[in-house]
Amino acid sequence: MHGRLKSRPPDAARLRQREERLRKYRESMRELRECRGGPVLALTASVLAANPDVATCWGLRREVLLLEPEPHWVDSELAFVAGCLAVNPKSYGAWHHRAWVLRWVPAPAATAAAERGLCARLLAADPRNFHAWEHRRALPPQEPEAELGFTEQLLGRDFSNFSAWHQRLRLLRSHGSIPQERLPHELELVRNAAFTDPHDQSAWIYLRCALSQALPPPRILSLYLHRDDPTLAVTFSRPIVAGPELEVLLDGAPVDGSWRSAEGGARSSRTWLLDLPPAPPASALHLRVTWAPGPAPCDLTLQSGENEAWWQEPIVARELFWPEVGVSEAGLLQAQAQWCRELRELEPQSRGCLLALALLLWALEPLEHEEETRSCLQELKAADPLRRGFVSDAASRLEVAAALLRRGAGPEGELCLRGKALTSLPLLERMVLVPRLDLAHNGLGGLPAAMGALRRLKVLDVAHNNLRSLQGFPPLPWLEEMGLEGNPLSHASALAPLAACPRLARLRLAGTPLAAAPGAAAHVAQLLPRVDVSLG
Numbered sequence: 001m002h003g004r005l006k007s008r009p010p011d012a013a014r015l016r017q018r019e020e021r022l023r024k025y026r027e028s029m030r031e032l033r034e035c036r037g038g039p040v041l042a043l044t045a046s047v048l049a050a051n052p053d054v055a056t057c058w059g060l061r062r063e064v065l066l067l068e069p070e071p072h073w074v075d076s077e078l079a080f081v082a083g084c085l086a087v088n089p090k091s092y093g094a095w096h097h098r099a100w101v102l103r104w105v106p107a108p109a110a111t112a113a114a115e116r117g118l119c120a121r122l123l124a125a126d127p128r129n130f131h132a133w134e135h136r137r138a139l140p141p142q143e144p145e146a147e148l149g150f151t152e153q154l155l156g157r158d159f160s161n162f163s164a165w166h167q168r169l170r171l172l173r174s175h176g177s178i179p180q181e182r183l184p185h186e187l188e189l190v191r192n193a194a195f196t197d198p199h200d201q202s203a204w205i206y207l208r209c210a211l212s213q214a215l216p217p218p219r220i221l222s223l224y225l226h227r228d229d230p231t232l233a234v235t236f237s238r239p240i241v242a243g244p245e246l247e248v249l250l251d252g253a254p255v256d257g258s259w260r261s262a263e264g265g266a267r268s269s270r271t272w273l274l275d276l277p278p279a280p281p282a283s284a285l286h287l288r289v290t291w292a293p294g295p296a297p298c299d300l301t302l303q304s305g306e307n308e309a310w311w312q313e314p315i316v317a318r319e320l321f322w323p324e325v326g327v328s329e330a331g332l333l334q335a336q337a338q339w340c341r342e343l344r345e346l347e348p349q350s351r352g353c354l355l356a357l358a359l360l361l362w363a364l365e366p367l368e369h370e371e372e373t374r375s376c377l378q379e380l381k382a383a384d385p386l387r388r389g390f391v392s393d394a395a396s397r398l399e400v401a402a403a404l405l406r407r408g409a410g411p412e413g414e415l416c417l418r419g420k421a422l423t424s425l426p427l428l429e430r431m432v433l434v435p436r437l438d439l440a441h442n443g444l445g446g447l448p449a450a451m452g453a454l455r456r457l458k459v460l461d462v463a464h465n466n467l468r469s470l471q472g473f474p475p476l477p478w479l480e481e482m483g484l485e486g487n488p489l490s491h492a493s494a495l496a497p498l499a500a501c502p503r504l505a506r507l508r509l510a511g512t513p514l515a516a517a518p519g520a521a522a523h524v525a526q527l528l529p530r531v532d533v534s535l536g
Contacts, residue, residue: 099135127163155189178210215324224456235453248289396422419440437459439461
């Protein structure tokens with residue numbers, strides 16, 4: 001209850017003891033400030049025993065100890081620091097001083113066992129003492145199985161020990177991913193923890209990490225070039241900073257020029273543009289793009305008589321929703337999905353279970369399990385209202401990924417995402433060849449600058465969303481028609497980014513506050529003089 005004391009107030013005797021300690025501490029600090037070559041060790045010990053966080057005292061002790069001809073003080077100093085850690089187990093100064101003392105230990109391997117024992121005692125009292133964990137990691141390593149046994153012992157006491165799960169993952173993934181022969185035991189450990197407490201998040205996080213691998217380095221996903229707009233567009237799997245490692249050969253000769261971001265001034269971007277020399281209408285062009293960290297060059301040929309050319313990497317389904325998944329054995333993933341289904345029936349409000357099951361189903365067969373994955377995310381919204389935004393973005397990613405898989409990677413056809421409750425626009429780097437994009441009747445609050453990747457887009461429908469401004473909208477070179485009906489756009493200035501779209505010819509604004517505003521037609525015409533604007 002508010003206003004109630006958390007503990008019994010100290011009695012008169014305890015108050016007198018506290019005042020006496022405070023008096024001695026102040027007296028020692030005064031003597032220490034006045035001390036010049038006197039008994040510094042004794043004075044600093046008096047201060048630090050009461051307050052181990054006085055960094056000046058630790059520094060003075062190190063200066064005095066270094067004056068000794070032999071480091072015979074190591075054992076006594078370790079014992080003294082251990083006493084200070086008993087007063088404050090998370091004292092930065094005490095842990096730093098202990099690490100400094102250990103540099104003078106003649107046999108580090110022999111002392112390591114005692115240090116691990118100290119860490120174990122402190123972690124038994126507070127499993128999340130990150131100082132103790134970092135100190136333990138800095139010691140000479142023991143056998144991996146012994147350290148894994150230590151973490152398993154801690155998890156046996158409390159499955160909610162995030163630090164123990166983290167230490168375990170560091171050990172097992174020291175060479176990349178968890179060894180396949182070890183994975184079944186780890187997954188069984190997670191299963192036991194999840195059934196013990198389905199609402200604790202530590203085991204679910206470990207499950208996702210155990211089944212994941214580090215993301216691969218950036219690679220080229222697509223190339224696009226149009227003869228009438230001789231600008232090469234290179235789209236990557238992850239944002240990069242274009243530099244000397246990104247090279248282009250045009251018919252065997254290097255192309256000079258500077259790269260610019262399709263997002264308009266962004267330092268790092270997924271899509272980078274390079275202006276090429278104008279090409280005669282009947283000529284053929286051959287481009288070779290080399291990304292030094294990438295696996296191999298990418299080639300693009302614009303044939304004589306053709307207006308555009310493209311190259312695109314085939315889409316891998318599991319990379320769209322859970323790109324980090326590193327387990328390819330379907331049986332293993334199916335087993336995890338099955339026990340998650342069983343737990344879902346017992347505990348339908350388990351947030352970790354719902355998210356893990358959605359990821360596992362997508363990693364198995366995305367379109368086959370689409371409805372079940374969607375239902376998991378819908379239930380997760382209700383079970384975790386504080387993270388509703390995150391879940392809504394995950395659901396948006398699911399809808400976009402499913403639509404991309406159905407459409408395929410071809411250049412023709414519309415990508416329809418109408419009425420999918422989208423709150424974000426992920427996977428734009430996979431839409432480079434889309435000519436028509438339908439985003440009407442969603443919950444989008446803005447159009448991201450990453451839409452600069454849509455180099456072939458001609459028709460964009462974003463009617464009936466939550467757009468109040470088009471700030472950040474990139475200059476799309478082939479955009480001809482755009483629908484903005486039903487959005488809360490109230491000022492003509494909100495449409496300013498559209499003036500940079502050179503081929504925009506038709507704009508629909510019916511049902512917006514701007515359309516009903518006095519003089520709206522004149523304001524929009526002044527801003528977009530070459531565009532046919534429909535206000536009704």
